[in-house]
Amino acid sequence: MTESRPRHYIDGHEISGGRLVEMIDRAEQLKAGRPLEGGSALAGKSVAMLFEKPSTRTRISFEVGTAELGGHPVVLRGSEMQLSRGESVEDTARVLSRFVAAIVIRSGSHENVVSLAEHASVPVINALTPLFHPCQALADLQTLKQRFGGLDGLKVAYVGDGNNVARSLAVAGSLTGVEVVVAAPSGYQLEGDVPALLTDDPIAAVEGADAIYGDVWVSMGDEETAEQRRADLAPYRIDGHLLSHARRETIVMHCLPAHPGEEITADVLYGDRSAVWDQAENRLHAQKALLEYLLAP
Numbered sequence: 209m210t211e212s213r214p215r216h217y218i219d220g221h222e223i224s225g226g227r228l229v230e231m232i233d234r235a236e237q238l239k240a241g242r243p244l245e246g247g248s249a250l251a252g253k254s255v256a257m258l259f260e261k262p263s264t265r266t267r268i269s270f271e272v273g274t275a276e277l278g279g280h281p282v283v284l285r286g287s288e289m290q291l292s293r294g295e296s297v298e299d300t301a302r303v304l305s306r307f308v309a310a311i312v313i314r315s316g317s318h319e320n321v322v323s324l325a326e327h328a329s330v331p332v333i334n335a336l337t338p339l340f341h342p343c344q345a346l347a348d349l350q351t352l353k354q355r356f357g358g359l360d361g362l363k364v365a366y367v368g369d370g371n372n373v374a375r376s377l378a379v380a381g382s383l384t385g386v387e388v389v390v391a392a393p394s395g396y397q398l399e400g401d402v403p404a405l406l407t408d409d410p411i412a413a414v415e416g417a418d419a420i421y422g423d424v425w426v427s428m429g430d431e432e433t434a435e436q437r438r439a440d441l442a443p444y445r446i447d448g449h450l451l452s453h454a455r456r457e458t459i460v461m462h463c464l465p466a467h468p469g470e471e472i473t474a475d476v477l478y479g480d481r482s483a484v485w486d487q488a489e490n491r492l493h494a495q496k497a498l499l500e501y502l503l504a505p
């Protein structure tokens with residue numbers, strides 16, 4: 209008898225577009241049912257949450273979501289683990305799998321997350337690496353569906369640094385019929401086989417877009433080049449001028465944390481076209497639906 213492999217969520221390609229749409233619908237149900245009908249998918253189960261980098265939204269939403277599904281979150285910081293003293297990722301995966309029903313990990317090494325998944329016998333969820341942020345993309349899809357009623361045929365213009373958030377948005381969009389355009393300057397554009405339209409022209413990108421999407425210019429791990437990044441990315445700020453080239457119905461998204469005045473102006477971030485706060489809330493609902501799906505028998 210062959211042992212079945214756990215479902216993982218690492219680069220976003222593991223879940224089909226149809227399933228993503230079902231998960232978003234489930235996330236909406238979970239949202240509507242709060243706080244009383246949390247579901248019990250994690251009753252009697254624990255979820256390890258290993259954060260090697262800072263987090264506000266991802267960590268708290270996974271912790272709260274696990275509790276709301278009846279489970280027990282075990283939050284771990286990298287520095288507290290024997291990993292920080294040289295225990296291998298492979299052995300960490302083997303041991304955690306004996307204790308918990310799923311592992312959520314935020315790491316500075318995408319390769320380590322892939323290796324953790326290869327050696328774990330429970331689902332592993334990527335809570336951000338330098339390459340991908342698939343959980344963010346789930347909440348992004350939920351936000352788009354809330355605002356526009358559906359996903360197929362929408363256009364999202366991501367403006368700024370071609371980073372992990374942009375890459376995962378492109379993957380999730382390509383699976384669900386959302387066209388993603390990434391506007392970034394030379395040297396900051398997404399590389400490799402990315403399912404997005406790439407341009408260096410932010411104004412052309414936002415024309416006809418349903419949503420304009422921004423992220424920080426200095427991601428975790430990019431601190432050494434912060435000043436250069438701020439200079440190079442300045443023409444890609446999301447401000448009233450950029451919005452004037454979009455439709456009146458176009459919404460603004462940002463994964464947060466934001467730096468008002470840097471990659472997005474305060475009037476746009478806090479203005480009436482901003483969907484940013486719903487987007488942040490949706491992290492909770494979307495990840496609860498993800499946990500249910502990954503742990504379903």
Ligand code: CP
Nearest residue numbers: 263264265266463464
């Ligand atoms: N958007 C996001 O992942 O935020 P955190 O870094 O606070 O988790």
Ligand code: NVA
Nearest residue numbers: 371373427428464465
């Ligand atoms: N691109 C950012 C996202 C933070 C949620 C980073 O990796 O730091």
